[in-house]
Each structure stands twice: as structure tokens, then as C-alpha cells.
Amino acid sequence: MSEPAADAPLVLVVEDDPAIANLVGTALESRGLRHALAGTARRAIADAAELAPRVILLDLGLPDMDGIEVVRRVRTWSSDLSIIVVSARSDDADKIDALDAGADDYLVKPFSVGELLARVRVALRRASREPARPESPTFANGGLTIDYAAGIARVRGEELHLTPMEYRLLVLLSRNTDKVLTHQYLLEHAWGEGQVGDLASLRVIMASLRKKIGPELVQTHVGVGYRMVRVE
Template identity: 55%
Template sequence: MKTTTVLVVEDDNSIRNLIGTTLKSHDYQYLMTSDGKNAILEASTHNPDVMFLDLGLPDIDGVQIIHKIRSWSNMPIIVISARSDDDDKLAALDAGADDYLTKPFSIVELLARLRVVERHLSNQSLPTNNNSIFINGPLKVDYAAGCALINNEELHLTPIEFKLLTLLSKNVGRVLTHNYITQKIWGTNSDNDIASLRVFMATLRKKLESKKGSPQFIQTHIGVGYRMLKVD
């Protein structure tokens, strides 16, 4: 059985059971609850590795739960919600969620999101390597350490944001198509992935360019994809 333990927070019985069955069939350990109060209790008591979180819970809104958990834990949180507007996604990501999957979703998408988080958790334990550093103007990306800095100040990136930054920086100057990026990040090419990519690219760009005088690093090619610009 895999060592990763997933906390599933979902009030819809059919979806909760589907996720539980999927995790069980792929040898994951998991816990399940249907409300926010117990979600916080389970997270603090059992210290799971990952949380799948529905936003529309009966007692506490999912965004509030993210805020509460982020006050004491960096556990990866993957939101699974019927709220598909970009503003809802941004609110969850700004609160500290690591990824966002819109209902209805496929099992392939669900497992792809989980694998991304697992790889990030695994990379955090790897030793650093001085040859794995990318520098572009004030931006420094340490691939081995899993961190990025602007003017030597660390950026707080989610696993998806860091993976996007890594992919773009390793292809600096090259236009990467939407399909290429979603395949590399999530291993799938659904409409949900492309919608999520747009949101994550917005949050990544916001963090990269939040400092006064920061240059534009990411260029959008409408209808095609994105490119990291070389900064002098």
C-alpha cells in the first residue's frame, strides 16, 4: 500500500464513495468526512499528506477551511468543486489551495492531480545540486531545492505553479502550446485542464511580477500558449 494518506472532504455521498473506491483500487490510504468541522479535526489529528476538498460543504465554506488549515499546515490541498468561475478558483488558490479540479471530473484527472502533488512532496526531500539552478534577470529557480526567488526573496509557490515555472524556464524563449503544457503538468488534455492552466498562469504571473520594478517574464500567445521571455 502507498504511504500517501489522502483526506477526502466531500458531502456528496456518490462522489465521496467514487473517490474512496478510486483511492482504494490504487492502494492509497485515505480518510473521509462530509463536513468542514470534521475536516479540520481529521487534518489536525491524523496529519494526512494530501486533502481533497469540496468548497460547498454544509457547515463551513471550503475557502474558510483552507485559510484555517494554512494557519498551521502546508499540507497540499486539492480543491474538487462544482464552482467553475475563474474568480472562485482564484479565491481558493489565493487562500492557499495547491490545485483545483472542476466537477464533473474524470478519474484520470483526479489521479493526475494527485501524482503531481506526490512528485512535489518527493522532490522536497531530494538534496540540492548547484548545477540545477536557472537565473533569468532577478529570477532564480532552484530545481533541486524546489524553490524560486526574486531578488533573493523566496516566492511562495504551489506545486503546480512551481512545475509551470520549471517547464517554462527550461524552455526559455520557446512558445509552449496549451496542450503541451497540460500534458506535461497533469498528463491529460481536457477542457478543464486548459481552464485550470489559465488560472494558474495568472497566479504565477502575479507572484513573479508582484515586486516593484519586476520585469514581465511570461508572454501570452492568445489561442496558442505561453513563453518565458529572456530578461537581460
């Protein structure tokens, strides 16, 4: 079997079972696709940022972190990368959780190699039809830096202790620097489906976040929403 071309699409296989990982890797290479292997969630998040794969095949039962958290973290910096969950969890609730977190597809183990490859082909075709949008895994503005892959924000090098909601709001604001995000937009995108937020809670959380990152970075547009300002 010949090696895949150097410019062939890269698939990141996130699987802690060596037998399954090798099976999937061999199948991908047989179809001319390059692949990289990650056996932990933290390795997967780092590789997703550093290697820029076109598709991630993601097991949920990883030794260091639930795979759904990998989906959430990758989605903080990339909306274009295709994520296909490949898991032994077959309950509808697990599928819904993964898809709500940002996964594009869900395949239950045991699976046929043919079906897996078909789903990868579908993901690659979809990606080829959509214009690529360069999205950086890091962000810097004034003294604020965010490592989206690690889920860490710092001010002048000191790590911030943010609540999960504060971090989600910070990501939304940083990804839309110089744009006013309305209260309704933030309530819908920070809280997500199945969760309920209200304007009073949003204001309290935003006040706390502004104190932590510096009030000069986020402007309040009274009655409308909030905007992260670009600071030199």
C-alpha cells in the first residue's frame, strides 16, 4: 500500500484503544487519507489546533476527559472542522449531547469500516464546498491572551480564574471583536439549547468578567449589549 500524498486531507483519530485506532488508521490510508492518532483528550485538543486536520474521528470514553468536552473546546476556535463522534454510547441522550455540543455526526460502535469511510467522505465533500475561514487557536488584545485549545485566559501573563459561563462569554466577545453583541445573542449562544438565561444574570456575570479582564476591553451599550474593543 502506497503512502498517502503529502497534500492529502488529514484525519485526526482520537481513540485510546490501540486496536481500533490502528484499524481506523489503516482504513484511512487505504483510501489515500493521512491520519494522526491521539489517545487522550488533551492531546486531541492540542493536535486539533496544531495539525489543522480536516476531520476528527472522536471517541467519547477517553481516559482524561469526556470527549464531549473536546467538542466544546474545539468549537471555541473552529466552526469549520468536521467532528464525527465514534462511540459505544448508543443512548439518544448521549447522541443529543454530542450534537448539541457541536459534533457534526455520530457513529455507534461496533461500526463497519465501510460506513465510517463513507461518513468521512461526506464530511470532506461538505468541507470542500464551504470556503475555509482561517481561525486562530489563540487570541491577544492588550494584556489579554486566550488559548482556546487549552481553555485558558490570561491578563499580563497571569492566569484568570473564570467560571464556565464567564469563559464562554469571553470567547464570544473575543471572536467578535469590535462588534456589538446583543443581549439576546449572548443569552442564546452562551447559555445554549436547553438552558435558560436572563438579562439580570447576564449583567451580573458580565460585570464580574469585566473586573477580571479589565473594564477597558469591553464596552457596555446600554439597552443593547456588549462589545470587545481592540486595544493596542
